[in-house]
Amino acid sequence: ERFGEPDRVWPEEGGARTLEYNRQPAGRRNYMITIGTDGRMSALVQVLAPHHFAKVVPGMHEDQVRRLLGRPAKRTTYELKQQTEWDWYWSDGPGREMIFTVVFDAAGQVLRSGSSERLHEGP
Structure with a gap:
């Protein structure tokens, strides 16, 4: 209830479900909350982090990337x-704003991905 309405609900094996709470583009976090068949939370994961980005590999389909990281x-x-690029904004510590970018081919498959520091434009 504290998070509000999920952006998307993902079915899990065994009847559980994972609720996607997207905080993009203003926020720097996306949450995946898994709810078991008993209606209780079994996991809460903030997915915009390097160890999750490392799971994005060439050949992966865009649906799999969306499921892993949430809406860009x-x-x-x-x-x-x-080609299509998807960007997620994330924070690598205080004052270090980052962008994780995934590049897809015309078939929706990952060509490459990586993070870079986000440069702010203007005054």
């Missing part, structure tokens, strides 16, 4: 390249 903050399509 930004999606950009490059028609000529036939």
Whole structure:
């Protein structure tokens, strides 16, 4: 109840479900909360972190990436390249704003991914 309505509900084996709570683009966290068949929380995971990013590998489908990290903050399509980039904003400690980017081909498969420091524009 504290988190409000989930952005998406993912079914799990055995009847459990995982609730996706997206805090993008303003926030720097996305949460996955697993609720067992008894209605009790069995896990709460903040997924925008390097150990989760490491699970994104070339060939993975965009549905799998969405399930792992939640809805991205930004999606950009490059028609000529036939590629789409998804960005998630995350924090790597105080004052270190980061972007994790996944590049997909036209079939929705991961080509590459990586993090970089987010540069703020303007005054």
